[in-house]
Amino acid sequence: MSGIDLTQVPTQLGAALNISSFAAGLIASAFMLLLFDLPIVIFSRNTMLLSVMTILVLCIDVALTWLPYFTLVIVIFMLALLFASEMRTWITGRGH
Numbered sequence: 001m002s003g004i005d006l007t008q009v010p011t012q013l014g015a016a017l018n019i020s021s022f023a024a025g026l027i028a029s030a031f032m033l034l035l036f037d038l039p040i041v042i043f044s045r046n047t048m049l050l051s052v053m054t055i056l057v058l059c060i061d062v063a064l065t066w067l068p069y070f071t072l073v074i075v076i077f078m079l080a081l082l083f084a085s086e087m088r089t090w091i092t093g094r095g096h
Contacts, residue, residue: 007065022068029061051079 014024036057040050058075061067088094 009064010066025061025066025068029058029067032061032066033057051083055079 010025010028011021013028014021017024017027033054036053037050040046040053055072055076058067058072062069062072
């Protein structure tokens with residue numbers, strides 16, 4: 001019985017495009033991210049849903065070993081910085 005090994009997708013994509021498997025993993029992760037995030041951007045424009053879906057897709061990419069874990073950490077820190085000012089005004093009540 002043969003199965004599909006999704007962890008080998010970046011290696012095979014890199015061999016097909018004659019690039020490194022790291023770059024192929026980034027390309028595969030970008031396609032997966034666009035597959036799930038683009039409908040949210042087009043139809044709902046909900047930033048919180050987009051943030052949550054982005055983190056979920058990146059976690060799946062890390063689990064499939066398509067993406068190094070440090071890129072997920074960097075994206076999480078960037079999102080935390082993005083919402084830091086909103087959280088500060090919400091906690092202190094200065095916005096209302």
